Amino acid sequence: MSKGFRNADSTQDMSEKATADQINAILERDRLQAAEAEERRAHGGYGICETCGKPIGEERMAALPTATRCMRCQSEWEQANRP
Ligand SMILES: [Zn+2]
Known part of the structure; x- marks a missing residue:
């Protein structure tokens, strides 16, 4: 029993x-x-999805100001880059 606990x-x-x-x-x-989002903000392109080039969306940017991808591309990217 105690072995099982160990x-x-x-x-x-x-x-x-x-x-x-x-x-x-x-x-x-x-x-x-x-850091990437900060750089993009400095060079323009802030709020634009880096993957598909479409606007990320005000709601998402408000919720996640560092977002560099739209919801769809981010979830695809996270599936590919899961730790
Ligand atoms: Zn996208």
Whole structure:
């Protein structure tokens, strides 16, 4: 019984580490994306999807000022770049 508990603990340790790594990867990705958005704002093209070239949309830009892609392209990009 106690062995079973130990196994459960070590499994949880592993999943917590994996989660921390994933969070770091996501934070790094967000940081790069924010820097990219800042650059685009300085050079124009802010609020335009970098993938399809269409407006990202006021609502999305208000919710996520660092967005560089429209909702559709972002979700496709996230599926391709999942940590
Ligand atoms: Zn797009």
